[in-house]
Amino acid sequence: MNSTVNANSSPKPVRILIVGTGGMAHQHVWAYQKISAVRLVAAVDINPERLRTFAQKYEIPQTFGSVEDAVAWGQFDAASVVTPDGLHYAATLPLLAAGKHVLCEKPLASSARDAVEMAEAAARAGVVNMMNLTYRNEPTMQKAAQLVREGALGEVRFFEASFLQSWLHQPAWGDWKTESAWTWKLSTAHGSRGALGDAGVHILDYATFIVGQEVVEVAGRLQTYNKAPGGRVGEFTLDANDSAIMSVACTGGSIGTIIATRAATGHLNDMVIKVYGETGALDLRYRLGESELHACLGAANVLHGKWEPVDCPAVTYPSNYERFVAAIRGETSPEPDFARGAALQKVLDRAEGR
Ligand SMILES: NC(=O)c1ccc[n+]([C@@H]2O[C@H](COP(=O)([O-])OP(=O)(O)OC[C@H]3O[C@@H](n4cnc5c(N)ncnc54)[C@H](O)[C@@H]3O)[C@@H](O)[C@H]2O)c1
Incomplete structure (x- = not known):
């Protein structure tokens, strides 16, 4: 892994969508707020009250009740998927189909089959895809x-x-x-x-x-x-x-x-x-x-x-969020990626006898 992120005097702006505004989403926001030229432009949640409170707290200008509505609007470069585990698959596929870079929470999906499909869709889309294995950067x-x-x-x-x-x-x-x-x-x-x-x-x-x-x-x-x-x-x-x-x-x-x-x-x-x-x-x-x-x-x-x-x-070692943004800017390789997430998911499925 390339362990350094280039310090660029005028880094390329990156517009971020946050999907899911519960507990872990705050960590994503705090991390992105520390990276220069990253703007939080929109958030999605099915819980309107949580969504409103979250958007007000972090001054996020646009809110949507579904990923599909956010994709139709389209004015973002990348998304953090921070929904409950079972919804990562459904939230991520429309983002990939729209050519957006995705940092998805762990586990990548609820089954190896879904995780493999996500990894294949990300490869086809040619976008930066990463999974938030938080302590990798320890x-x-x-x-x-x-x-x-x-x-x-x-x-x-x-x-x-x-x-x-x-x-x-x-x-x-x-x-x-x-x-x-x-x-x-x-x-x-x-x-x-x-x-x-x-x-x-x-x-x-x-x-x-x-x-x-x-x-x-x-x-x-x-x-x-x-x-x-x-x-x-x-x-x-x-x-x-x-x-x-x-x-x-x-x-x-x-x-x-x-x-x-x-x-x-x-x-x-x-x-x-x-x-x-x-x-x-x-x-x-x-x-x-x-x-x-x-x-x-x-x-x-x-x-x-x-x-x-x-x-x-x-x-x-830069954080996953820093590496995600740096990979979008072409400065480092995105790791751990969805392919890694799918490989891990296969082991978890086998441990459950699936
Ligand atoms: N990397 C880590 O160390 C770490 C730590 C904690 C949680 N997580 C992961 O983060 C994810 C979120 O966990 P959490 O603790 O924040 O859960 P949470 O329940 O606090 O938040 C999930 C949010 O997603 C929203 N949501 C549900 N369905 C949705 C949909 N279809 N579209 C948009 N939003 C939707 C919920 O209303 C809620 O606000 C999980 O995958 C969890 O495993 C990772």
Whole structure:
């Protein structure tokens, strides 16, 4: 990946449409607001009140009740798709057909079939297409992947990767019993693939990105807890998985476990990724927005099990939003793209036995 974004004195203006104005859409706006010559020109939501409040807050001049209406208007270059997971496919295809660049939230779609169709449509349209695998730009992720690529660990043999959340057990971000923004994430009928599709797609991407190998075999174990009387809250049937374990074998001969759970009490949004090679090992921890990387490298350290912190310069890696805009301006390659999203989705489908 090209890890630098050119500083251009008069960068090409980019007009952005935001599709879906719920919780995560605010992160998109805050990120775009920091990039020069990016203008937020329109927003779409099926909830008129949320849409109005959002547009007023960020001074977005145009609002629409559907993607189709926004496409008919057409005065934008690119879109962020931030709808619930099950609607990414339906929201993205009209944008691609209209030749718009798209940054889509994760997971790319609710099934590998839809994700592949999106990737093919994006390739046909010849537009910039990216998926928002948020923590890709963590300096520790990039440094860990670089160390593996450079051969610092020798051949990678084994890895363990966990994404630990606890919002089933505490309301720090919101209460799933009363707030639909959380309840839909527990319901397959509302497009959720549970912890597997939500945090699972992140940790599957990060683990395989760092290890530099692709999954060739996967066995999944999923658990949906008994959380509410009759397994329901209002219109929501709470049938999506809450915890997921993937046991995987990879192209380079390594095997590993990949875990995603919403029931890890004590962990709000934490990740642990451990990678073991013939000649060295890495231990990456992300906790409460801070991440650190430790390594056991070199024969003497390996012999004595001695770990040392790895310096990961914070300024090196631009965010997904910066890379999306830079790719539109022709300054960098769009990564992770929809093809990557489709490949990840195939693994998730197989972990569910689909
Ligand atoms: N990358 C990350 O780290 C990260 C973090 C949180 C959420 N997400 C993803 O972001 C997406 C949105 O999640 P959220 O937490 O903001 O959900 P949310 O429920 O808070 O917001 C979704 C919004 O989309 C709107 N919407 C529903 N159908 C629509 C349609 N057809 N057209 C336009 N708008 C529509 C809803 O009214 C709502 O305002 C999900 O795909 C989620 O997985 C990603």
